[in-house]
Amino acid sequence: MSDTLLQVEDLRVRFDQRGRRVYAVNGLSYRLRAGQMLAIVGESGSGKTVSSRALMGLLPPSATVTGSARIDGVELVGMPEPEMRRHRGADIAMIFQDPTRSLNPTMRIGAQITEAIRAHARVEKDAARARAMELLSLVRISDPQRRFYEYPHQLSGGMRQRVMIAIALASDPKLLIADEATTALDVTTQAQIMDLLGELRSRLGTAIILISHDLGLAASYADDVIVMYAGRAVEYAPTRTLFAKMRMPYTRALLDAIPRLERQSHARLPITPGQPPDLTALPPGCAFEPRCARATPQCRTSRPPFAQHEVGHWWACWNPCKDGEPV
Amino acid sequence: MAVTEVPASSVLAVDETAPAPARKWLRSLAIGLPAGLLVLIFGACFVLPLVAPIPKPTGGDVLSSSLPPFSPGHLLGTDPNGNDIFSRILYGGRSSLIVAISVNLLGLALGGSLGALSAHFGGAVDTIIMRVLDVFIAFPSLVLTLAVAQSLGPSQRNTIFALAFFSIPAFARISRAATLRLREQPFMVAAKLSGTSTWRILVRHIAPNIGPQLMTFAMLGMGIIMIIEGALSFLGLGIPPPAPSWGNMIAQGQLSLSATPLLVVWPSLALFLTVIGFNQLGEALRARWSGR
Amino acid sequence: MTLLEVRNLVHEFTVRGAGGLKGGVVHAVSDVSFELAAGETLGIVGETGSGKSTLARCVLQAPRPKSGSVRFQGTELVGLRGRRLKQARRQLQMVFQDPYASLNPRWRIDDLVEEPLVGYGVGNAGSRRRRVRELLDLVGLDPAVYGRRRPYELSGGQCQRVAIARAIALDPALVVCDEPVSSLDVLIQAQVLNLFEQLRTELGLSYLFISHDLALVKQVSDRVAVMHLGQLCEVGPAEALYRSPRHPYTVDLLASIPSLDPTRPPAGGRAVASGEPPSPLNPPSGCRFRTRCPRAQDQCAVERPLLREIEPGHQVACHFPEPVNAAPDGAAVDGTQPRPATVHYARP
Numbered sequence: 001m002s003d004t005l006l007q008v009e010d011l012r013v014r015f016d017q018r019g020r021r022v023y024a025v026n027g028l029s030y031r032l033r034a035g036q037m038l039a040i041v042g043e044s045g046s047g048k049t050v051s052s053r054a055l056m057g058l059l060p061p062s063a064t065v066t067g068s069a070r071i072d073g074v075e076l077v078g079m080p081e082p083e084m085r086r087h088r089g090a091d092i093a094m095i096f097q098d099p100t101r102s103l104n105p106t107m108r109i110g111a112q113i114t115e116a117i118r119a120h121a122r123v124e125k126d127a128a129r130a131r132a133m134e135l136l137s138l139v140r141i142s143d144p145q146r147r148f149y150e151y152p153h154q155l156s157g158g159m160r161q162r163v164m165i166a167i168a169l170a171s172d173p174k175l176l177i178a179d180e181a182t183t184a185l186d187v188t189t190q191a192q193i194m195d196l197l198g199e200l201r202s203r204l205g206t207a208i209i210l211i212s213h214d215l216g217l218a219a220s221y222a223d224d225v226i227v228m229y230a231g232r233a234v235e236y237a238p239t240r241t242l243f244a245k246m247r248m249p250y251t252r253a254l255l256d257a258i259p260r261l262e263r264q265s266h267a268r269l270p271i272t273p274g275q276p277p278d279l280t281a282l283p284p285g286c287a288f289e290p291r292c293a294r295a296t297p298q299c300r301t302s303r304p305p306f307a308q309h310e311v312g313h314w315w316a317c318w319n320p321c322k323d324g325e326p327v
Numbered sequence: 328m329a330v331t332e333v334p335a336s337s338v339l340a341v342d343e344t345a346p347a348p349a350r351k352w353l354r355s356l357a358i359g360l361p362a363g364l365l366v367l368i369f370g371a372c373f374v375l376p377l378v379a380p381i382p383k384p385t386g387g388d389v390l391s392s393s394l395p396p397f398s399p400g401h402l403l404g405t406d407p408n409g410n411d412i413f414s415r416i417l418y419g420g421r422s423s424l425i426v427a428i429s430v431n432l433l434g435l436a437l438g439g440s441l442g443a444l445s446a447h448f449g450g451a452v453d454t455i456i457m458r459v460l461d462v463f464i465a466f467p468s469l470v471l472t473l474a475v476a477q478s479l480g481p482s483q484r485n486t487i488f489a490l491a492f493f494s495i496p497a498f499a500r501i502s503r504a505a506t507l508r509l510r511e512q513p514f515m516v517a518a519k520l521s522g523t524s525t526w527r528i529l530v531r532h533i534a535p536n537i538g539p540q541l542m543t544f545a546m547l548g549m550g551i552i553m554i555i556e557g558a559l560s561f562l563g564l565g566i567p568p569p570a571p572s573w574g575n576m577i578a579q580g581q582l583s584l585s586a587t588p589l590l591v592v593w594p595s596l597a598l599f600l601t602v603i604g605f606n607q608l609g610e611a612l613r614a615r616w617s618g619r
Numbered sequence: 620m621t622l623l624e625v626r627n628l629v630h631e632f633t634v635r636g637a638g639g640l641k642g643g644v645v646h647a648v649s650d651v652s653f654e655l656a657a658g659e660t661l662g663i664v665g666e667t668g669s670g671k672s673t674l675a676r677c678v679l680q681a682p683r684p685k686s687g688s689v690r691f692q693g694t695e696l697v698g699l700r701g702r703r704l705k706q707a708r709r710q711l712q713m714v715f716q717d718p719y720a721s722l723n724p725r726w727r728i729d730d731l732v733e734e735p736l737v738g739y740g741v742g743n744a745g746s747r748r749r750r751v752r753e754l755l756d757l758v759g760l761d762p763a764v765y766g767r768r769r770p771y772e773l774s775g776g777q778c779q780r781v782a783i784a785r786a787i788a789l790d791p792a793l794v795v796c797d798e799p800v801s802s803l804d805v806l807i808q809a810q811v812l813n814l815f816e817q818l819r820t821e822l823g824l825s826y827l828f829i830s831h832d833l834a835l836v837k838q839v840s841d842r843v844a845v846m847h848l849g850q851l852c853e854v855g856p857a858e859a860l861y862r863s864p865r866h867p868y869t870v871d872l873l874a875s876i877p878s879l880d881p882t883r884p885p886a887g888g889r890a891v892a893s894g895e896p897p898s899p900l901n902p903p904s905g906c907r908f909r910t911r912c913p914r915a916q917d918q919c920a921v922e923r924p925l926l927r928e929i930e931p932g933h934q935v936a937c938h939f940p941e942p943v944n945a946a947p948d949g950a951a952v953d954g955t956q957p958r959p960a961t962v963h964y965a966r967p
Contacts (some may be wrong), residue, residue: 043804142895156895157667186666186831186896191875213805216877239881257809258879259835265857266660267838268816269809275774276804291806513721516681517785520713522705522738535725 005174005207006032006055011067011077013047013054013231022279024050026231027067029306030224032207034174037198039210039218039239041254042228045276048211051228052177056094057084071175090120093168097180099160103152109136109163110148116170135166140196158189162196169200176200177209182217194221215254219243227251230277230287233306236314247313247320249294286318294319358615361607368601372420382411384418385569393587403593407583408569412590416597419571422483423598426566427552430490431545437491438498439541443533445499446506447525457503460496468493472555476564486565490552501544505537539616546609550602557598573598621690622793622825623655623678628687630670630677634900643900647673648684649849652926657792660819660826662840662857664833664872668899670849671829672716675797678827679713680704692792709739712786716798718778722770728755728781729766735788754784757821758814776807780814787818795827800835812839833872837861842932845869848899848907851926855933865929865940867912906938914939 013025025047032038042048054065055076069076071091079087096102104112113132117123123131129148136144139162152160161181168176178197182190198221201208210222218225218239225242227235227250235248246252253272274291283289289299298318306316375381382400392409394401403412445456463471475489509515509532518528553573559565560574568575573594580590630648647670655661665671677684680696689696694707712735715721722731732754736747755762758780770778779799786794796815800808816839818824830836836843837857844854845868853866864870897903897910905923909915918938926934 043806156898159895187833187875188666188871189896191877194877214877216879219879219881220877243879243881254805255879257805259832259838260879261834261837261861261873261876263838265838265841266816266819269813269838271809271813272806273810275776275807513715513717514723516676516679517713517715517721517782518723518734518738519681520679520708520711521735521785522709523734524738527737531726532723536723 003033004031005034007070009068011051011069013050013063013065015062017062020280023282024231028233030226034207035205037208037222039222039225041212041215041218043213046228047231048228049179052179052211056088056092090171091173092175093173094177095164095168095181097183099164102164103160105152108149108151113167116167120171135169139166157185161193175207179211234316238312241313245323247315248317249292250288252321357611361604364604372417376417381414384410384415384571406590412593415571416593419573419576422566422572423553423556426487426556427549429487430494430552431548433491434494434498435541435545438495439502442499442502443506446503460499463496476559481564481567483566502537505540506533509533509536543609543613546605549605553602620657621654622657624690626652626688628677628684630673630684645899646849646902651851653844658825660828660840662828662836662843663846664830664836665846666831669846671846672797675795675829709789710792712791713795714782714786714799716801718775718782719770721782722778724770727767727769731781732784754788758784775803776811779811793825797829834876848902850907853935859933863943865935866937867914868908870941
């Protein structure tokens with residue numbers, strides 16, 4: 001596809017720490033177009049965060065990354081750090097879960113933004129300041145003239161996250177990765193931030209990868225969804241398709257476990273027994289098999305391939321859910 | 328089914344700067360080596376004189392003064408008074424180690440308890456204890472110790488007493504801070520809700536959790552106390568001659584530094600090795616205990 | 620029978636400003652009153668800064684509230700100390716948000732669950748050990764496997780089960796649950812929530828269930844109280860609150876929840892225009908929600924609205940409550956097929 005911005009192919013990440021080898025990401029492939037919003041959904045240990053950090057080169061030295069991730073044709077895997085620094089911010093930017101810890105508490109907001117602006121381009125102080133004001137308005141911070149001189153602790157959580165977004169947008173990145181960016185925010189603030197991200201996407205054409213454990217967020221805002229489990233993509237489809245025809249039992253289980261307003265009080269939830277798998281000792285078959293109600297003997301012995309079984313809809317399952325089936 | 332999760336994002340949070348040897352035996356080595364060194368030193372100072380024919384550290388014969396190392400009967404030679412240097416190193420080590428251990432034990436027991444109680448009870452109790460300790464901490468430590476030592480006169484017991492003035496408030500500070508942090512933890516609230524008695528909370532909840540931190544501090548403190556004791560003895564306020572301590576040996580030796588440098592070198596080396604041993608052990612224990 | 624009666628509860632704490640001087644007063648809980656009947660689950664929902672966790676702690680007297688009354692099983696807890704408080708509080712327990720932080724990392728699971736039995740002097744060592752095994756079984760943990768382990772060897776969900784086992788050890792009447800599943804993975808959450816339900820019916824427990832997740836609270840509660848900046852906005856039956864929320868803040872909350880239906884528009888419209896939440900250090904005068912409320916009038920700044928009963932069992936603290944059946948934007952009030960409540964993924 002000519003307008004493919006990011007192409008990830010068989011991305012693998014493993015950590016070697018204290019004698020243990022942790023297989024965090026085990027073959028992830030997807031394609032992202034310019035201006036598209038992709039949600040990567042999974043629980044802890046699914047590999048969603050690690051895979052994105054791999055794109056940004058933000059993994060510790062104990063990590064080994066293989067596979068390919070090309071942004072506009074430029075290969076990110078294996079890129080040396082000095083070159084990576086040029087791409088970070090300019091091509092890909094990231095916003096994190098806890099804005100309190102990502103912002104320097106001893107530096108004024110404005111200074112942090114101008115610093116980001118001047119990190120990637122030779123810009124005069126005045127021009128940088130003007131651009132910072134522009135960015136503050138862009139992220140809908142009221143009274144930017146005053147806020148420019150404030151410190152992070154003077155702002156609310158939602159505002160700090162907006163500042164993070166402003167910093168991330170400082171050099172006009174083509175891709176913005178939001179790693180659980182709204183998890184720590186109240187639901188009302190979350191709605192505002194998500195709305196802002198949507199607006200930025202349409203105005204600036206920035207592609208967004210939304211990493212979250214919340215399927216609901218994916219449903220409401222993303223164009224496409226990848227569901228990850230044990231370091232692998234297990235289902236990948238446009239959002240509407242995914243929610244209309246869920247194939248992976250794991251995705252179904254995720255959906256069912258989410259609290260719903262429509263449920264009656266004291267409803268017993270459908271539960272999935274067991275624990276997430278041990279990433280140091282992954283089984284030869286499907287990683288979800290021990291907990292899956294639809295498991296067959298084949299699931300234990302051989303791993304289902306991740307393939308496009310229906311148009312635009314990929315999954316990895318030997319016994320997927322059929323249309324209209326309750327379980 | 329007991330499978331423990333290894334959330335991969337947690338590996339991102341692991342402290343990459345902590346020494347993390349790949350093999351378990353290497354990790355044990357980090358503790359084993361300094362521990363072994365210290366066992367050697369302790370063994371030499373406390374056990375060796377009992378089993379080997381080591382000459383007395385005092386009452387030397389002037390006729391055999393200033394003998395060079397490897398002289399017959401004198402491994403490291405003798406000092407200007409005719410005393411065997413090796414023997415003085417060993418017996419001096421005994422003094423220095425006894426002082427350091429006593430002071431740290433006092434600090435750990437008294438200071439640790441004081442700080443924990445102060446933090447646990449809070450309110451007026453806390454304020455009073457901390458104000459009193461603040462007075463001690465406010466004094467430059469060496470000055471305070473010197474003043475006490477000076478007024479009491481030099482002796483091993485008085486040295487311990489003087490250094491305790493320095494050590495107890497330090498431990499109390501650490502213990503109090505650690506206990507305060509602990510109070511925020513939900514399991515402390517849960518303990519209260521379970522009806523656990525105050526005594527039990529102190530002994531079974533607070534102590535095991537602040538213990539490792541205090542022990543580590545004690546290890547590092549060994550080195551500090553030994554050096555201060557050395558300084559005191561150097562100034563003539565610690566262990567009184569002719570009884571040896573590494574500090575007063577250095578003091579005596581520096582008088583003839585250019586002529587007989589070895590008189591200073593041996594005790595300095597002994598002090599250096601011991602302090603390094605304690606520091607490394609403390610560091611290794613900290614790494615091990617903070618990991619789990 | 621009213622199990623818990625809270626009246627005019629107030630709690631504040633001072634915050635250190637720059638330079639260590641007194642910076643300000645956080646009005647964490649301001650004049651909160653509610654009741655909880657035996658066998659009932661009352662959910663308290665609120666965002667950050669709403670004071671819901673502080674409220675829970677004050678009910679338990681850890682810390683003691685600045686003023687107000689807390690009557691548990693007919694006994695006034697505020698003002699009790701030492702042994703009298705311990706006895707009065709025996710049937711009141713708590714489960715905390717962080718499963719690891721609520722268990723002493725140096726203790727073994729057996730000892731952790733046994734602690735309340737020891738604290739209240741129940742039985743002898745032998746009978747206590749038997750009871751511990753019973754409790755671990757009840758929460759789905761094999762005592763032989765997990766008894767001698769330490770918390771760090773268990774997963775978050777398993778630790779939370781241990782915390783629950785400890786909480787029910789003394790056969791409590793009321794368990795206060797402060798965000799008990801927020802730090803757990805989604806699938807594990809469902810397991811633990813089911814455990815709460817199971818114990819509720821088996822042991823006849825009442826819960827005070829606190830969370831920021833409105834859908835979650837609604838799912839587990841009989842009645843729900845919505846809290847904002849230290850005050851209760853709306854209290855009523857879970858279903859009624861959801862079908863016809865009367866307080867503008869409740870409407871906002873409902874509208875902000877992302878729907879699981881991609882064909883519906885995401886939470887938007889008025890929820891988004893709400894602006895920044897005020898700080899508990901300096902709450903607005905009168906009604907504390909007025910700065911974000913589309914229905915606010917002059918009166919709202921002057922007079923603080925008190926909880927009024929507008930329908931049997933349904934109270935609102937608002938001068939201009941929403942009309943009945945204000946279906947919030949984006950919430951699927953009708954049209955979706957509710958999933959059957961008893962679908963299980965258990966292995967055959």
